[in-house]
Amino acid sequence: MLTRRHLVGLAVIAAPAILSSRARAADWPAKPVRIVVPFTPGGSTDITARLVGNRLQEVWGQTVVVENKPGAGGNIAADLVAHSEADGYTVFIVGPGMATNPFLYPSLSYDPVNDFAPVTMLITQPNLMCVPNSSPATSVQAFIAHCNANRGKVTYASSGNGTTLHLSGELFKRLARVEMTHIPYRGGAPAINDLIPGRVDVIFDNMPSILSHVQAGHVRALAVTTKQRVALVPEIPTLDESGVPGFDVFSWFGFFVPAKTPPEVIAKINADTNAALVHPPVKTRFEQLGASPKGSTPAELAAFLKSETDKWGPVIRDARIKLEN
Structure with missing residues (x-):
């Protein structure tokens, strides 16, 4: 049975640990x-x-x-x-x-x-679906038509295997029923560097990485990947409203x-x-x-x-x- 003396003793033992914990947080980072x-x-x-x-x-x-x-x-x-x-x-x-x-x-x-x-x-x-300015596709449906006319030849870039850019491409393939080949890069920047001159055909990239390239006219944005339009770029439609229902990725x-x-x-x-x-x-x-x-x-x-x-x-x-x- 814990007596008052035991409780006081436990408090005395615990006090240094509590003070040490507080001191550690106060001193961090050193x-x-x-x-x-x-x-x-x-x-x-x-x-x-x-x-x-x-x-x-x-x-x-x-x-x-x-x-x-x-x-x-x-x-x-x-x-x-x-x-x-x-x-x-x-x-x-x-x-x-x-x-x-x-x-x-x-x-x-x-x-x-x-x-x-x-x-x-x-x-x-959100992510943005973007193509090179040299792409014949000016809309999502035009891109789907381009994929169907060039089966096995269309490529999509990502920042690496298993990233949301990769999975977004796979989800697009399934929902739009098209064929594309995945080209993984070691990060978003080198992927964009190959998208701009048209070495790859499309990317589903994070907006902070690619928006400046869209605004500078280096690449063309076809859609946002979220269910709702994005306030920063309200003129860009969603994939869902562009004929790829159910697409919602961020x-x-x-x-x-x-x-x-x-x-x-x-x-x-x-x-x-x-x-x-x-x-x-x-x-x-x-x-x-x-x-x-x-x-x-x-x-x-x-x-x-x-x-x-x-x-x-x-x-x-x-x-x-x-x-x-």
Whole structure:
């Protein structure tokens, strides 16, 4: 039976741990923090990491380094973070790959559920279906006709195997009943570089990555991939209204850290990141790029990740997509 003396004793024992926990959060960060990006510089994942990272650097008074680790659909970066020290100094910016890679790859060197702790949702963003200016297609239906007239010859680019750009292309093939060949790149930027001169025929790219190229007249946007039109580009129709019913895809990014990172450190990263997302210059820039800053609790991000897993799992299984690391 616990007596008053026992309870007082337990409180005395626990007090240093509580104070140590608070001190650890107050002192963090005491050295540079790195944000690991699973794709090449210039893509939307990289853009998001740098926008948020620059603001966090100002708030924390510590250097925030964006470290690009592309390859294997994000698995190289995920493995690096999963096996990093769980102290908050390594942060992983990740998107749909966290939900899709377990279905895409037969064996992973990390556990997406148990090796990571969710921190906060960063942004959501639509994709744009874009073709080179040299393309004969000026609408979605014209592109479908082009595919049917050139069976086996039409290609679509993506930022890597298993990305939403890849899965968007596969979903388009299924819903529009066309044939296209997938050309994966190590990031969105090199994919766009080949789209502009017409080395590939189409891309379903994240709006922050490709919108500037649309606005500059480098490529032509045929549709947005979300169910509703996007306020930033209201003149661009949706795929759903363009004759591909049921097409509704968007990208998202969130912060995760290695599992067993101290809860008080996660709470600090969460609070400071959520504040960074509503910081006027950051918020305005994201909106200019067609992205919606979000912010969330760790629990909300965990629930969202489960919903994404439930959505994409059947799509990948039905399409029989299997990839090698």
